[in-house]
Amino acid sequence: MYCRVGRLDEAHKLAKSIHVETPAEGALLWGTLLSASRLHGRVDIAQEASRRLIESNQQVAGAYVTLSNAYASTGEAKEEIVSLHSERLALAFALIVIPKGITIRVMKNLRMCKDCHEAFKAISGIVERDFIVRDVNRFHHFRDGSCSCGDFW
Structure with a gap:
């Protein structure tokens, strides 16, 4: 719910405190935060969310694309996007x-x-x-x- 109303700092803090049982649960948690970060222009949170999502070995291609879109929507440096290999x-x-x-x-x-x-x-x-x-x-x-x-x- 925090993500839906734009309270990403609270959502980020909550996500870090949750222990996930399976990689799929981690992918759902961090994927949701990544999407909300892109939507609200919070590249700082999007970076960690994409890293955690990639570490969960779930939906890796989508994580790269969403993070790239977050950089593009906020006008972040091209080097950040290029560094995604x-x-x-x-x-x-x-x-x-x-x-x-x-x-x-x-x-x-x-x-x-x-x-x-x-x-x-x-x-x-x-x-x-x-x-x-x-x-x-x-x-x-x-x-x-x-x-x-x-x-x-």
């Missing part, structure tokens, strides 16, 4: 939507960070699929847990 979000969506056997291609207008590069390598080995990523500098072809750039980019 958009290529990982694109990969997660592609793995859900694109049928097995089809190469996944991702285009990025910024340089791929080391964490994302390592994640793409690991995921390519786990799911046994090829990924091609075009960043600002070059193409990366991920296959069987390795990258065509030889980890030099």
Whole structure:
């Protein structure tokens, strides 16, 4: 109820004090707070709510999108949105939507960070699929847990 009437400080305090039994309960709690934070322009609370939601391993893609919308609606710095590792979000969506056997291609207008590069390598080995990523500098072809750039980019 606190979220519905815009009393986000109280809702945030209450959410932190509640012990959740299952990841699904945590996702419901933090997802509600995240949505309300976006609606009321409270990026500070949205950051923690999205982090907690992602930690619950539930609705991760939605958490990134909602947090991104919160930044956009309040005019926060572009760097905050970019730090969400958009290529990982694109990969997660592609793995859900694109049928097995089809190469996944991702285009990025910024340089791929080391964490994302390592994640793409690991995921390519786990799911046994090829990924091609075009960043600002070059193409990366991920296959069987390795990258065509030889980890030099």
